[in-house]
Every structure is written in structure tokens, then in C-alpha cells.
Amino acid sequence: MNRGNACALALVFTFLSLPVAAHPHSFISMRSETITANGQFTALKMRWTMDEITSADLLYDAGNAKPGDEIWKKLAAEVMANVLGQHYFTEVWHNGQKVKFMNRPSEYQLAREGHKAVLTFILPLAEPQPLSGQTYTVSTFDPTYFVDMHYDGEGDVTFAGNNPSHCTLALQTPKPNEKMTAYALSLDKADAPPEDMDLGKQFAQKVILQCPSS
Incomplete structure (x- = not known):
């Protein structure tokens, strides 16, 4: 890939060991919890489980380190950066406008689960957002589609704790047309789609947070 902003995850997870093949080259299975407080949407708790090939270099660097050891903190900081x-x-997105995030997560951690690396972090919104009568759309994706970031099902999208506002969460999975799918499959490891194409967004799932009026 030849664009710095397009290969951040590739640099983090060291995809050099991957064979040349069609996009995507790596897979991250996600879970998210919507955090609310006092009738407001305040943050997302994210859990990203990387496939075994993507995880290999991170886990190699960690060696036999136990949870909480300094090497895990170092690797977590590098990935999070x-x-x-x-x-x-x-x-x-809310009412056609992007909602801003805080510049740093309130917490984050990298851990080993079997042969996979798992990154968890809390993504705080810059300002708490009202819930009553509002709808929010959340998408997580690599713009180049070099990495497939996906939820396996509705059960991976939940609320953290109680949901006093009686909001609902729904998962929408897009169905790109055959031409778009064929184009993605035609790209090999060295290719990068045009920046304005935003290829990953075409395949990105949407989490819909919808709340009734009080």
C-alpha cells in the first residue's frame, strides 16, 4: 500500500507475512458496547479480536509474558497510537454531522486469547450526546478495505449495563454490488484503491442506535 493513512493497521500488525491475495488481507472480529449515563450517549467500549495471522507478530513479541506485564503495556500503547x-x-453520525471523539481513550488493553490478540478500549465522545428522540449511526472500518473489520452478529452489539432510556441497537450489513465486490477481489497486497473511493466504507456495517422520545 502506498498511502500512509491507508496502511496504519498494516504497520501496526505487521502484515508482511501475509501471502499476496485479494482484499481484504486481514480480519478483525468486533464487539461494541454503547455506554450511556444520565440520558446521554457518552462512549463506546470496543473489543477487537484479530485473526491468528495478524496476531502472530504481536504474540511473538509478547512471548510468555503474563497479563499485566510491561511488554503488554508497551505493545498496547504502540497499537493504540x-x-x-x-x-x-x-x-x-447524528443528524448528518460527525460526532467528535476525545483525543485519547479513557482506557485500553492488549491481551492474548489462545492464538489471537485482543485489543479492548473505551472510545469517549468529546461531548455527551442526548438520547431522547435521537438516532445515531456508528461504523468502524479500514478505508482501504485492507483489513475487514466486522461484527459476526447482532449479539456483538450491546449496551454496557442497563439501558434506562429504552433505546434499541440494530446491526445493518451492506450488500455491495457485484462490480464493487469484484473490484475488491481484484486488488492484491501491493494495491491501494483510490483515496476518494473509500472502499472500506462500501463494506462497512452500521450500528443504529435509536431512542424514543421521553
């Missing part, structure tokens, strides 16, 4: 450089690879 790249994620922050891409605005968490996440967009939140």
Missing part, C-alpha cells in the same frame, strides 16, 4: 492516528477507524 496507530488506531488513534486513524480516529479509531470509527465514525459516529
Whole structure:
């Protein structure tokens, strides 16, 4: 890939060991929890589980380190720095406007689960957003589609704790047309789609947060 902003995750997870193949080259399975307080949408808690090939170099560097060891903190900080450089690879939209995030997560952690690396972090909104009568759309994706970032099902999109505002969460999975799908499949590891194409967005799932009026 030849654009710095397009290969942040590739640099983080060291995809050099991957074979040349069609897009995407790596897969991250996600879970998210919507955090609310006092009738407001305040943050998202994200959990990203990387596939085994993507995880291999991170886990190699961690060696036999136990949870809480300094190497995990170091690796987590390196991964998180790249994620922050891409605005968490996440967009939140409300009434046609992007909702801004805080510059840093309130907490983050990298851990091992079997042969996979798992990154968890809390993504705080810059300002709490009202819930009553409002609808928010959340998408998380790599713009180049070099990395497939996906939810496996509705159960991976939940509220953190109780949901006093009686809001609902729905997961929408797009169905790109055959031409778009064929184009993605035609790209090999060295290719990058045009920046204005925003290829990853064409395949990005949407989490719809909808709340009734009080």
C-alpha cells in the first residue's frame, strides 16, 4: 500500500507475512458496547479480536509474558497510537454531522486469547450526546478495505449495563454490488484503491442506535 493513512493497521500488525491475495488481507472480529449515563450517549467500549495471522507478530513479541506485564503495556500503547492516528477507524453520525471523539481513550488493553490478540478500549465522545428522540449511526472500518473489520452478529452489539432510556441497537450489513465486490477481489497486497473511493466504507456495517422520545 502506498498511502500512509491507508496502511496504519498494516504497520501496526505487521502484515508482511501475509501471502499476496485479494482484499481484504486481514480480519478483525468486533464487539461494541454503547455506554450511556444520565440520558446521554457518552462512549463506546470496543473489543477487537484479530485473526491468528495478524496476531502472530504481536504474540511473538509478547512471548510468555503474563497479563499485566510491561511488554503488554508497551505493545498496547504502540497499537493504540496507530488506531488513534486513524480516529479509531470509527465514525459516529447524528443528524448528518460527525460526532467528535476525545483525543485519547479513557482506557485500553492488549491481551492474548489462545492464538489471537485482543485489543479492548473505551472510545469517549468529546461531548455527551442526548438520547431522547435521537438516532445515531456508528461504523468502524479500514478505508482501504485492507483489513475487514466486522461484527459476526447482532449479539456483538450491546449496551454496557442497563439501558434506562429504552433505546434499541440494530446491526445493518451492506450488500455491495457485484462490480464493487469484484473490484475488491481484484486488488492484491501491493494495491491501494483510490483515496476518494473509500472502499472500506462500501463494506462497512452500521450500528443504529435509536431512542424514543421521553
